[in-house]
Each structure stands twice: as structure tokens, then as C-alpha cells.
Amino acid sequence: MRHTEGMPADQDRPVVVIDPALAFGRPQIKGVTTGALAGRVMGGDSVNDVVEDFGLTRREVLLACWHEGIQGEFQRQWGGWAAEVHAALGGWEPLDVDALPDPPSRDELTEQAAA
Secondary structure, three states: EEEEOOOOOHHHHHHHHEEEOOHHHHHHHHEHHHHHHHHHHHHHHHHHHHHHOOOOOOOHHHHHHHHHHHHHOHHHHHHHHHHHHHHHHOOOOOOHHOOOOOOOHHHHHHHHOOO
């Protein structure tokens, strides 16, 4: 069984693939797990750095982070950010990917909590 998220009618939007035959069923985009992509951003790498390192689009990296913020490893830390971008990345609103905010890094979250 193959499950995809973020699968709107227009095919230029990326999808999160969950397939037991691929990556032991871990959610992934183009062969890279969403946890790996989101982990880089949480660790302090910019979305643009992750885009360049993995040869993905900004939209794909943000979708991976959104997926991890909605129901993945970073749900507690990124829940607010994921809710903010949910309608756009979920496919229900027109998407201007450059207008979407990046998810906060661990350091940014720590600074916000201290303020």
C-alpha cells in the first residue's frame, strides 16, 4: 500500500510518500526521509542550504518540515509553524512558496523561550 500526502490535482506539487518497500516505510520525498530533511533545518541549516545539499526544491523541503511538524518528530516544536502554513502546503490555498516563513531552528526556539 502506498500513501501520499500533499497530493493536489496539479502535479508540480511534491508529495510525501509512505511506502513500506521504501525506506522501511518512513515518510520521504524523492528518496530522502522527511525526518532527515527536517532534522537539518531544526539543527540550524537554512532551508536554502538543505535545498542545495539534496537537490530538492524549497517547496519540497518545506513540505518535509510541515509533515514533521504536523505528525512527526518535531510536532511539539513546530506545531505552531505547521498550523500557520498548513493550508498553503496542504494544497488548499494557492502557494507562493517564497512567501512562506521557514520553520524555526532549535536555536531560534530556545531564544524565543528565553525572551
